[in-house]
Amino acid sequence: MSDTPDRLDLKEPYERLEEDPPNPIVTALGLSSDDELHIRLDALHPADFSDYLEEMTDAQREELIARxxxxxxxxxLxxxxxxxxxxxxxxxxxxxxxxxxxxxxxxxxxQIIEEMDEAQREDVLEAMEPLERAGVEASLKFDDETIGRLxxxxxxxxxxxxxxxxxxxHMRDAGEExxxxxxNIYIVNPRLQPVGYVPVSKLMRARRDATLASLMEEKLFTIAQDLDQEEAAYLFEKYHLISAPVVDMQGRIVGMMTVDDILDIIQDENKEDILALAGVSEAGITDTAYETVRSxxxxxxVNLVTAILASFVIARFDYAIEQIVALAVLxxxxxxxxxxxxxxxxxxxxxALAERDLTRGTALRTIRREAIAAVIIGLMFAVAMAGISFVWFRDIELAGVAFIAMIINHFFAGLAGILIPLGLKRAGADPAVSSSVFVTTVTDVVGFAAFLGVAAYVLL
Amino acid sequence: MSDTPDRLDLKEPYERLEEDPPNPIVTALGLSSDDELHIRLDALHPADFSDYLEEMTDAQREELIARxxxxxxxxxLxxxxxxxxxxxxxxxxxxxxxxxxxxxxxxxxxQIIEEMDEAQREDVLEAMEPLERAGVEASLKFDDETIGRLxxxxxxxxxxxxxxxxxxxHMRDAGEExxxxxxNIYIVNPRLQPVGYVPVSKLMRARRDATLASLMEEKLFTIAQDLDQEEAAYLFEKYHLISAPVVDMQGRIVGMMTVDDILDIIQDENKEDILALAGVSEAGITDTAYETVRSxxxxxxVNLVTAILASFVIARFDYAIEQIVALAVLxxxxxxxxxxxxxxxxxxxxxALAERDLTRGTALRTIRREAIAAVIIGLMFAVAMAGISFVWFRDIELAGVAFIAMIINHFFAGLAGILIPLGLKRAGADPAVSSSVFVTTVTDVVGFAAFLGVAAYVLL
Known part of the structure; x- marks a missing residue:
């Protein structure tokens, strides 16, 4: 064995973006011998292999698999x-x-069997070991995104x-299972309910004749198999868990979750939130244009409907715009x-809701903070807006109207920004998915109404 | 020991939001005896204790610490x-x-010493064990958000x-260190460079006389101590690492990162991205109104400047609005x-950039997909917009103008949405931070210019 480790260059993923090296799988497809092709690609780490495969066209993938x-x-997979x-x-x-x-x-x-169509799923399950098959079938009975499935x-x-x-x-004998x-080794009572755990790193340091009871940590977090994945991820994150036993309705251990799987869940949930805030229902880099449109x-x-709502407000004041076109500009x-x-x-x-920092205990304080911040920000930009309006149109009354409208809209914007997600959460909806549209409706409607309404009142 | 485990109710964090139970620390402050106070709160899990402490006022925290x-x-901490x-x-x-x-x-x-002021930091370092102190001082020499620090x-x-x-x-003897x-146990060569690892769960199952060389996994990922935390998190996620050795410039092992710390990094980076997209520089639930304004x-x-830019476009066509006020409405x-x-x-x-799904290899395909999707979406909503305009204003020419403007703006929106973040990334900027403002500037300017420009050309 050599002294220099088989170390991978950690900068590689970034450089791939910058320098665009050829896809090594596509290059290898140029080899005439199928055996050589296999040998060349066998050394790729599965995580890299999958990245390259995802970049390839369907035809290239088919060729690779055929050969x-x-x-x-x-x-x-x-x-x-x-x-x-x-x-x-x-x-x-x-x-x-x-x-x-x-x-x-x-x-x-x-996770892989989920992606099969009905016929293929049956064929593959048929070809599996009975025990393994039973496990998969049991998992598939649980809802997507629940721990029983994952x-x-x-x-x-x-x-x-x-x-x-x-x-x-026992562990030396068990092998494959x-x-x-x-x-962690979970300590179970005679009814197979977990009552504690011993970290492997602790077990290994203990004397052979020590009992597990003497080593056991009793502060154990168990996860119900029907728990939502987001809840489980929250627990892992909050309590810094490395693994946790999963239990059935009777509290008996039926499986486990480990932190590396939780990492994937957290990334999924974060992606869901960030896309939901922008009004995208789902997105993958391999999506077709059709899937993109659908998502x-x-x-x-919905945005079209709310934009029309805002336009109704404008239409209500069209006589003001007809007389002072600067209103339409500002x-x-x-x-x-x-x-x-x-x-x-x-x-x-x-x-803050996703991180559970925003609880009812902190909600009132947060609402107050947002309201104060909105007034301060509103004042700052109202002054700027009034200045701009005056310089542009040389009209002190118009500047005053802009000043007032800006303060009003910022105040409602701040309140809507905090109250709408809190309200949706209390109503049981996902605040990431539906908040944006409500908030921008409020700010558009209030913005146009305040500006044009005050203008109509003051200037006409 | 009882059979029923000391299990925590996993639904608790959600319910806290719904039912608002009193903060147990604040309740305990009502006890007259300091000893009772200590005993009552000593059983709280540090993760829960910290949550409750964060909700409290400064005065309440001071009372707790004094007592x-x-x-x-x-x-x-x-x-x-x-x-x-x-x-x-x-x-x-x-x-x-x-x-x-x-x-x-x-x-x-x-991490805790970072938060101290200069004077306190010196006092605390003074009071620490020399070896521990040296380690902290070495860590503090590294930049924030690098692995050497973390x-x-x-x-x-x-x-x-x-x-x-x-x-x-050896491990039984080492104890505290x-x-x-x-x-994982990292296998090092005589120069203390890691060359492989043995998972503890594998070591434990092996015979006492087996050599580490025979058990060792050679595919080892090492992390440079000056690596950015985001890069390290990406590695852990992509290659499903549980822990990785950290090495100095000579490749010698100096520390390790574990996946539970990576979880925190990932959450921080996700939070940064989601807030940056909305134009917020930093945010905590304990922020004051002043900090909120500053962030x-x-x-x-910046948005004010770009909004004014869009208004210039409108002003350029004020003569059209003066004649057809419906333009201002639509x-x-x-x-x-x-x-x-x-x-x-x-x-x-x-x-997709954050997940490194969007590489140069997939960029062209993604740009094409966005362009096609933008045309399809543009057509769909152009039809809707034309219909609405016609029903509302009974003007077929105005409807035609709205139709054309909608297609133009959607096409530019789709292209700006993909090209601007890609361009910023290539220029070395963070696409999450600066993209939004560029994209909305494009869509505002193009939106107003296309609609009013075509209207001026067709209708006047």
């Missing part, structure tokens, strides 16, 4: 984006898929009267500033 | 938000802080010729639709 089907390992898995699976034999899946922990197997069914548990020696011997990696059109339609500034200020307040609130 | 200073443990740590630290004695910190791993210690300096390493038995005996938790005003100022709809469509495309692009 070297053995490259499509279970680990690779587990790494691929769902929609690419969906494309790749029909190209493989059910038997080959079942073989590829045996190397994986049950959570990964379930957990792995392999875990290590032991009764508390066992010694360290018993436990280690154990999870690929584990960090964005609904919210644009009114979008008032609306735009309010919209942005409202979106700022809203985003902070949505993020 | 039961022993409750402020190192673990609690490590859990608290930075700005609350900053408030709490001045209330504690340097010696007491140094004591509290000894129970922590070095990464947590550094890593823990405790790790387990062994030469490859050691047997499992040697390793376990070892990290609180660890998942939001800069981007609002023009915000065109601008608003474009702004929203652009923000959708932008958010998808920023998210």
């Amino acid at each position: 070297a089907p053995g490259l499509i390992t279970g680990e690779l 587990a790494e691929l984006e769902d929609d690419v898995v969906e494309d790749v699976l029909p190209l493989l034999e059910p038997g080959a898929i079942a073989d590829a899946l045996t190397e994986l922990d049950s959570d990964d197997v379930t 957990m792995q069914r392999e875990f290590v548990s032991a009764p508390e009267f066992w010694t360290v020696g018993n436990t280690i011997d 154990l999870p690929e990696l584990f960090f 964005r059109a609904p919210w644009l339609l 009114m979008p500034i008032v609306a735009s500033m309010g919209g942005n200020a409202g979106t700022q307040a809203l985003t902070v609130a949505v993020r | 039961a200073p022993g409750l402020i443990t190192g673990e609690l 490590a859990e608290l938000e930075d700005d609350v740590v900053e408030d709490v630290l001045p209330l504690l004695e340097p010696g007491a802080i140094a004591d509290a910190l000894t129970e922590l791993d070095s990464d947590d210690v550094t 890593m823990q300096r405790e790790f387990v390493s062994a030469p490859e010729f050691w047997t499992v038995g040697n390793t376990i005996d 070892l990290p609180e938790l660890f998942f 939001r005003a800069p981007w609002l100022l 023009m915000p709809i065109v601008a608003s639709m474009g702004g929203n469509a652009g923000t959708q495309a932008l958010t998808v692009a920023v998210r």
Whole structure:
């Protein structure tokens, strides 16, 4: 063995963006020998392999799989984006898929089988070991995004009267049934309910004759199998968990969740929130233009309706605009500033709700803070707006109108930005999904109404 | 020990929002005896304790610390938000802080010491063990958000010729110096460079006389100590790492990062992105109104400038509005639709860049997809807009103008939404921070110009 480790260059992913090296899989497809193709690509890390595969065209993927089907390992399937898995699976034999899946922990197997169509799913399940198959079928009974669906069914548990020696011997014997990696041994009572845990790093340092009971940590967080993934992620994050046992209705251990899977959940939830705030229902880099339209059109339609609402307000004051066209010039500034200020307040609130920093205990204080901040910001920009209006149109009354409208709109923007997400949350809706449209409706309507209304009253 | 575990109710955090139970720390402050106060609160999990402490007023925190200073443990300090740590630290004695910190791993210690003012930092460092102090001082030399600052300096390493038995005996002896938790043993060469690792769960299952060399996994990811935290988080996520050794310029191991710390980094980075997209520089739930204004005003100022730019466009066509006031009524709809469509495309692009799904390899395909989607969406809403305009104003020419303007603005919105973040990324800027303002400027200016320009040409 050499002294220099087989280390990967950590800067590589960024550089890929900058320098655009050729896709090594596509390059390898140029080889005439299928065996050489296989050997060349076999050394790629599954995580990199999947990235390159995702960049390829359907035809290239088909060629690769036809020429070297053995490259499509279970680990690779587990790494691929769902929609690419969906494309790749029909190209493989059910038997080959079942073989590829045996190397994986049950959570990964379930995730891949989810992407199959009904017929293929049956064929693959048919080709699997009965025990493995039963586990997958049990997982599929749970809703998407619940822990029952996501957990792995392999875990290590032991009764508390066992010694360290018993436990280690048991693990040496168990072999294949154990999870690929584990960090805690769960201590169970005779009814198989977890009552504590021993970290592996602690077990290893203990004497062989020590009992698990003497090493056990009793502050154990268990996760119900019907729990939503977001709840579980919150627990892991808040309490810095590395793994947690999953229990059924009777409190019996049925599986475990580990922090590396939680990482994926957190990224998914964050992505959902950030896209929802922008009015996109779902998005992947491999989406077609049609899927892109479908994920964005609904919210644009809602926006069209609210924009028309704002236009009704303008139409209500068309006689004022007819007389003073400067109103039409300045009114979008008032609306735009309010919209942005409202979106700022809203985003902070949505993020605080997601992190559960914004509880009823802190809500009142936060509302007060937003109101004060809105008044200060409103005053600052009202002065700026009045100055601009005066310099532009040399009309002190118009400047005064702009000043007043700006303060009014900022105040409503700040309040809408905090109250709307809080209200939606209390009503049981997801504040990330629906808040934006409400907030910008308020700021548009109030912005136009305040500016044109005050103008009509003062100037005409 | 009882059979029923000391399990926490997992639904609790949500219910806290719904039912608003009293803050148990505030309730306990009502106790007249300081000892009782201490006992009552000692059982709280540090993660919960910190949440309740964050909700309290300064006066309540001061009372708590004055009456039961022993409750402020190192673990609690490590859990608290930075700005609350900053408030709490001045209330504690340097010696007491140094004591509290000894129970922590070095990464947590550094994080707390960062929040101290110069004078207190010196006093606390003075009161610490020399070795611990040296570690903290070394960490503080690294930039904020680099791995050198964030890593823990405790790790387990062994030469490859050691047997499992040697390793376990060594760990039993080492005691305090070892990290609180660890998942991998890093195998180092004589120059202390990591060359592989053995997962603890694998070591434990091996025979005592097996050598580490025979168990070692050679695909090791090492992290440079000057690496940015975001890069490290990306590696952990992509390659599903549980822990990774941190190395100095000579490739020698100096510390480690574990996935639970990466979880915090990922949440921070996500928060930064989501707030940046909304034009908020930083935000915490404990912010004052003044801090809120400071974090939001800069981007609002930029928005004011771009809104004025859009108004110049309107002013350029004021003669058209004077003649056809319906233009003023309809023009915000065109601008608003474009702004929203652009923000959708932008958010998808920023998210894909953050996840590194959007590389140069996929960029061209993504740009083409956005352009096609923009044309389709533009056509759909152009039809709707034309219909609305016709029904409202009974003017077929006006409807035609709205139709054309809508298509033009959607097309530019889609392109701006993808090209602006890509361009900023290539220029080395953070696309999340600066994209929004560019995109909405484009959609406002193009929206007003297209609608009013075409109207002036066709209708006058």
